[in-house]
Structures are given as C-alpha cells and as structure tokens.
Amino acid sequence: MSQMQCLEINTRFAEELDPEGRWNIFSCYQCKKCSSGCPMERDSDLHPHQIIRMVQMGRKDEALHSKGIWLCISCQTCVSRCPMNVNTPAVIDALRAAVARRETPRSVRKVPIFNRVFLELIRRLGRVYELGMMSAFKLGSQDLFTDIEKFPMMLRKGKLRLIPTLPGRRANLRRIFRATKKASGR
Amino acid sequence: MKKLSYTFYPGCSLDSTARDFRESMEAVCDALGVELAELPDWICCGATSAHATSENLALALAVENLARAADSRCDVVVPCAACYNRLQVANLAVRDNPSVRQEMKRITGRRYDGDLNVRHILEVLVHDVGLDAIRDKVKRKLGGVNVACYYGCLLARPREVSIFEDPENPRLMEECLETLGAQPIEWPHKTECCGAAYSLTTPGMSLRLTGDILSMAKEAGADCVAVACPLCQSNLDLRQKDIERQRDQTFNLPVFYFTQLMGLSFGLPERSLGLHRLVVSPTEILKRFSTPNMAVTVSNR
Numbered sequence: 169m170s171q172m173q174c175l176e177i178n179t180r181f182a183e184e185l186d187p188e189g190r191w192n193i194f195s196c197y198q199c200k201k202c203s204s205g206c207p208m209e210r211d212s213d214l215h216p217h218q219i220i221r222m223v224q225m226g227r228k229d230e231a232l233h234s235k236g237i238w239l240c241i242s243c244q245t246c247v248s249r250c251p252m253n254v255n256t257p258a259v260i261d262a263l264r265a266a267v268a269r270r271e272t273p274r275s276v277r278k279v280p281i282f283n284r285v286f287l288e289l290i291r292r293l294g295r296v297y298e299l300g301m302m303s304a305f306k307l308g309s310q311d312l313f314t315d316i317e318k319f320p321m322m323l324r325k326g327k328l329r330l331i332p333t334l335p336g337r338r339a340n341l342r343r344i345f346r347a348t349k350k351a352s353g354r
Numbered sequence: 355m356k357k358l359s360y361t362f363y364p365g366c367s368l369d370s371t372a373r374d375f376r377e378s379m380e381a382v383c384d385a386l387g388v389e390l391a392e393l394p395d396w397i398c399c400g401a402t403s404a405h406a407t408s409e410n411l412a413l414a415l416a417v418e419n420l421a422r423a424a425d426s427r428c429d430v431v432v433p434c435a436a437c438y439n440r441l442q443v444a445n446l447a448v449r450d451n452p453s454v455r456q457e458m459k460r461i462t463g464r465r466y467d468g469d470l471n472v473r474h475i476l477e478v479l480v481h482d483v484g485l486d487a488i489r490d491k492v493k494r495k496l497g498g499v500n501v502a503c504y505y506g507c508l509l510a511r512p513r514e515v516s517i518f519e520d521p522e523n524p525r526l527m528e529e530c531l532e533t534l535g536a537q538p539i540e541w542p543h544k545t546e547c548c549g550a551a552y553s554l555t556t557p558g559m560s561l562r563l564t565g566d567i568l569s570m571a572k573e574a575g576a577d578c579v580a581v582a583c584p585l586c587q588s589n590l591d592l593r594q595k596d597i598e599r600q601r602d603q604t605f606n607l608p609v610f611y612f613t614q615l616m617g618l619s620f621g622l623p624e625r626s627l628g629l630h631r632l633v634v635s636p637t638e639i640l641k642r643f644s645t646p647n648m649a650v651t652v653s654n655r
Contacts (some may be wrong), residue, residue: 207546207547207549207559207563208559210559210562211556211558211559239552239556239559241402241507241547241549241550241552242402242405242406242550243507243508243511243547243550244507244508244511244512245507245511245547247511247512248510248511248512248513248516248521257512258409261405261406261409262409264406264407265406265407265408265409276555276556278554278555278556279406279552279555279556281555282403282551282554282555283403283406283407284403286403287400287403287404287407287411289398290397290398290400290404290415294395294397294398295366295369295397295398296366296398297366297369297370298366298370298371299370302554305554314557315554318592321633322371322592325630325631325633326373326631327370327371327373327631328370328371329369329370332369332370333369335395335396335397336394336395337395338397340418340462340463340464341397341418343461343462343463344411344414344415344418344461344462345411347410347414347460347461348408348410348411348414348461
C-alpha cells in the first residue's frame with residue numbers, strides 16, 4: 169500500500185483575495201463543470217477548476233503566473249453553471265489585479281496592455297473611441313499592422329469616428345480613478 | 355397606449371462600430387412610440403478592462419452613471435450587452451449590499467441606493483411594448499429566410515442579471531422575430547462566447563470561437579444571424595472573411611441587429627436602419643425577404 173501523503177494547505181492566499189468570503193472559494197469540490205464549458209479551455213495552461221484549486225491550496229505563484237487568468241474572457245459560463253456557486257470570474261479578476269505588471273506570460277501580455285490603454289482613455293476622455301483605442305493599443309503592444317487593412321472599409325462604413333463625441337463633465341472621473349488607484353494595484 | 359419613457363445609456367460602441375444598432379434601435383423605438391432620453395454626459399462603463407483591474411473601479415464607473423440618471427426616475431435602457439451587464443451588476447451590488455453602497459459613496463461622492471431598474475432593449479421591446487404592439491406595426495412579413503438568433507454571454511449570465519427565464523436557452527429574440535413572420539431556427543450555440551474584445555489581444559482563440567459559432571449556424575441551416583450585442587456583431591460580421599479564409603469554408607451569413615430586422619418589417623427606410631454599414635452584404639437576403647414565399651405559413655396569430 170502506498171503511503172498517504174499529507175498536503176500542506178495555506179488558506180491565507182484565498183483570504184487575501186476574498187476577505188469577506190463572498191465567492192465560496194472553499195466550496196469547490198472539483199466537479200469540473202466549469203472547465204467543461206469554458207471557451208479558453210483549449211488555449212489555457214490552467215483550467216477554471218485548477219485555478220480555484222491553486223487558490224484553495226495557497227499555491228500563489230502558480231495561480232498568478234498562469235496564462236489562464238489572462239485568457240479568461242469573463243463570459244460567466246463557469247459561475248452560472250457551478251453547483252456550489254463559486255464565483256470563479258471574480259476570483260480570476262482578483263488574481264489579475266494582484267499580478268505585478270511585468271509578470272504576465274509573454275503570450276498573453278497584450279491583454280493587460282489593452283486593459284491599461286482602455287482605462288487610460290476613460291480616465292482622460294470619459295469614453296473609449298475605437299480609433300484612439302486602436303492607435304494607442306498598437307503602439308503599446310508594438311504590433312502596428314494587425315487589422316490595419318480593415319480601417320479604410322470601417323471608415324467608409326462610418327464604423328470608426330475620427331473625432332469622438334465626449335462627455336462634458338469629466339471632473340468626477342479623476343476623483344474615481346484616484347480613489348480606486350490603490351485597489352487596482354497601479 | 356401609455357407613453358413609455360426611458361433614460362437611454364448608449365455606451366461607447368453605439369457611437370462607432372455599432373452605429374447601425376443605435377440607428378435601427380432609435381428608428382424602431384420611434385415607430386413604436388417609445389421615448390428615449392439620452393443620459394447627458396454619460397461615461398464609459400469600463401467593461402471589461404475595469405473589472406479585470408479593480409472591482410471598485412468597475413462598480414464606481416457604473417454607479418457614477420446610474421447616480422446621474424437617478425433624478426429622472428425612469429428605467430435605464432441599455433443596448434450593449436457588456437454595458438448592460440456592468441450596469442446591472444453594479445446596480446444590484448449597491449441595492450443589496452450596504453457596505454458596497456457606502457464604499458461607492460466614498461469613491462464617487464454620490465449617494466445612490468440602486469433604486470433604478472437597469473433594462474436591456476430586447477427585453478423592454480418584448481415585455482414593455484409587447485408582441486401585440488409589435489405585430490400591429492408589421493408591414494412586411496420576413497418569411498422565407500432562416501434566422502439563427504445569437505445571444506452571446508452577457509445578456510444571459512450570470513444568473514442574477516440574466517434577462518432570460520432560461521439562461522441556457524433564451525427565447526426572447528425568437529419570440530420577437532416570429533412576430534415579424536421570420537423563421538428562427540433551433541441551434542445549439544445561442545449563448546456560446548464569441549471572444550469579445552479578445553479578438554484584439556489573442557485573436558487565435560477568438561477567431562476559433564467565432565468560427566465555431568458561424569460554422570454551427572451554417573450547419574443548422576441559417577441564412578443569416580440576428581444579434582443583440584455590438585461585440586457579437588462585430589466579431590461575427592467584421593471578422594467573418596478572416597475566418598472563412600482561415601477555415602477555407604464559405605459562410606456568407608449577414609449578421610443583423612434584431613432591431614434592423616424589426617425596422618425592415620415595419621417598412622422603415624433601409625438607410626435609417628444602418629443596413630449599408632454591415633460588412634457581409636445583406637443584399638441577397640433582403641431580396642428574399644421582399645419576395646416572401648407564400649407557401650411559408652406564418653404562425654404568429
């Protein structure tokens with residue numbers, strides 16, 4: 169008979185991510201219903217049930233350095249089907265917020281770059297307009313040519329605006345971004 | 355009929371890539387006597403970058419809009435599925451959780467208790483306006499063409515914000531389109547994910563997801579697709595040629611906003627519905643709509 173192995177579980181990481189226990193992290197019993205319906209399943213290193221397991225066991229580095237937390241599209245399929253109401257998308261959002269900027273795996277680095285550009289546009293302008301978004305994202309990700317052939321057609325069809333319509337009152341935006349800066353880890 | 359009035363939150367997409375959604379939605383609402391008052395100085399809801407960065411930031415951007423809308427006391431109507439989802443999630447969080455309400459007051463400096471209702475335009479048209487009122491406006495029955503109704507993720511999930519009785523098998527768009535005499539098909543990929551904005555960041559994954567949806571629609575016999583979300587429309591329509599090339603397969607499936615189909619059936623001018631903005635040309639399908647196959651029995655009475 170093989171020897172029984174005792175695994176050390178460190179619950180502190182889960183408590184850091186979800187101090188009020190809103191997301192039922194420890195209710196997960198690995199039925200894998202989440203991963204069966206997950207759209208990133210074929211592309212990801214970790215699947216949703218594995219990400220939850222890493223968090224349960226306090227395997228912080230593996231969870232934070234996975235591609236999976238960045239490939240998650242936030243489609244909400246996992247939480248909608250979970251028999252224990254584990255809020256996996258919320259856990260993944262908290263993991264993304266906890267990752268330091270430089271520690272994202274190279275293959276998914278465009279995701280946080282996109283998020284940063286997107287939020288910077290909102291902070292400055294109050295709205296996102298695609299042309300500004302695309303130009304800034306292309307510069308940020310150093311990938312200038314993807315989709316560029318679609319621009320003339322989109323302009324012709326009026327699907328891109330050269331000059332965006334912007335909200336007049338933007339003062340409160342600065343306040344909101346300042347007040348949430350700490351929580352966003354920026 | 356009593357006048358239906360709403361506060362209208364368009365969201366960023368409806369100003370650019372989804373201008374056709376806005377045009378057709380406004381034309382249809384106008385025809386049905388639904389009054390939409392755009393929320394002045396609305397700001398972006400932050401989807402999905404904000405919630406991937408900070409939960410409080412995501413909630414605060416939504417609450418800032420809702421707090422500004424609160425004076426009107428009207429329900430807030432949202433056409434974009436992602437905006438709808440973010441506004442609804444924040445609205446329920448503020449309504450149900452006093453500590454979130456307190457935190458939002460600290461961040462935004464505004465008091466908002468979650469007493470507005472956040473609604474999606476599809477559900478407003480089917481439930482508030484009603485199928486009978488819609489049927490009364492039909493001038494041209496849209497028979498002879500098979501339509502795959504595609505809902506995507508964020509109108510159906512998570513369950514708390516779903517506008518559908520059954521989030522795994524929504525029927526609202528089918529009910530609406532059947533009223534126009536259209537023929538929605540049964541197919542399994544109604545609520546699969548299209549990859550949303552990941553078409554920009556990890557296009558490989560996103561193109562595969564969108565391709566699977568188009569491929570399934572085609573296999574199920576669809577002649578066109580109807581959607582209620584700007585991101586779904588953009589991925590299925592704008593990227594359809596790329597996917598065809600990648601898969602060496604022809605789809606040729608025009609992707610309409612359901613409001614464009616409503617407008618067509620009401621006899622509104624095509625230009626007012628933004629049909630010229632679709633990337634996959636709808637011309638052939640429009641011809642088939644206009645010569646309805648009389649043998650097709652329309653079961654909407």
